[in-house]
Amino acid sequence: MSQPRQSRALIIVNTDFCSSDGDVGLRPRRGARREAEKLSRVLAQLSYRVKLLHNRTAKEMEDLYQQECSREHGDYFVSVISSHGEEGAVLGCDCRPLRLTRIFHIVSAQNCPALAERPKVFFIQACRGAALDQGVFVETDSGQPEPASFSEYLHIPPNTAVMFACSPGYGAFLNPAGSMFLQALLAMLAGEERCLALSRMATRLNAAVALGCQARGTYEGCKQMPCFVTNLPRDIFPFSAQSEPLPSTDTQGGMEEEEEERQKPTAS
Secondary structure: OOOOEEEEEEEEOOOOOOOOOOOOOOOOOOOOOHHHHHHHHOOOOOOOOEEEEEEEOHHHHHHHHHHOOOOOOOEEEEEEEEEEOOOOOOOOOOOOOEHHHHHHHHOOOOOHHOOOOOOOEEEEEEOOOOOOOOOOEEEEOOOOOOOHHHHHHOOOOOOOEEEEOOOOEEOOOOOEEEHHHHHHHHHHHOOHHHOHHHHHHHHHHHHHHHHHHHOOOHHHOOOOOOOEEEEEOOOOOOOOOOOOOOOOOOOOOOEEEEOOOOOOOHHH
């Protein structure tokens, strides 16, 4: 009897940024690399076949999703992107934007039959603007959100869920110890919450970040509110394969590839 196919996870983490003319245009993302490596190990322990890649240009990131269309997939496809970003886009290590709508178009049912019937889950650790959340509770019936804030949501394909680290227009915090968002996700995956339906897990992740985290130093007291958007037609349980406590995250089993970080990225 053949073995069931493993679900796949693709993790892309950009930490060093250099434009095509050699200028360093964005600050390095200290702490992001180690955080992504922890995520890859935890997902491997949860029976995922993990592909972890460091410092990819916008074009190389797009190509990675194209390659997933020709691979064999198990029950789920999970992807984590950790990078600088702006509303509707994540940045490659060449400082060029890759529109999220482009990624969603690549893995949609009409373009990627291999993933047509499989739930697709994205976790996006990237800024969506420059605004800072001061954590002030205000009751108001006025002030409707800008229509553009929801433009990306309309392009999320069926059977897909996206968890953003922050709300539209706001920044996502990262320090040498890691990000508020992905550190909270790691805690969920290592605890009992991983056995919950994704929608319930996302709600708890929202609470963990919004109520349990705040910035220090220059941005003392600032908060962050994740945002969960889903086109899933039913509850899914993508992280419940492992019911026992997870072993140490030093385990490397199940990782398909971990390429070395490139200090001088090529232009796309």
